[in-house]
Amino acid sequence: MDVYAINISAQSSLKVTLAWDDVPGANLINDLDLKLLSPTGQTFYPWTLDPNTSARESWRNDSDHLNNVEQVYVNGNSF
Numbered sequence: 665m666d667v668y669a670i671n672i673s674a675q676s677s678l679k680v681t682l683a684w685d686d687v688p689g690a691n692l693i694n695d696l697d698l699k700l701l702s703p704t705g706q707t708f709y710p711w712t713l714d715p716n717t718s719a720r721e722s723w724r725n726d727s728d729h730l731n732n733v734e735q736v737y738v739n740g741n742s743f
Contacts, residue, residue: 676740683733698734699726702742710734 672678684694700708712725728734 672740674740679737681735686732
């Protein structure tokens with residue numbers, strides 16, 4: 665696990681993307697887990713899409729085991 669401290673102001677935002685190449689195939693080999701923690705202990709998870717339906721909106725989820733790219737976006741005023 666790698667941990668990085670990043671300071672942002674309330675007027676800023678932060679977008680963090682984590683990606684890793686996988687060999688083409690049916691199974692995900694490199695299952696990434698990205699999350700951001702605020703100084704107050706609030707956890708922000710990556711956006712996830714439902715692979716079974718395009719009708720469902722994206723939601724924040726900590727159990728995406730289908731993608732080798734994860735992204736978290738946070739407004740500075742969310743802290």
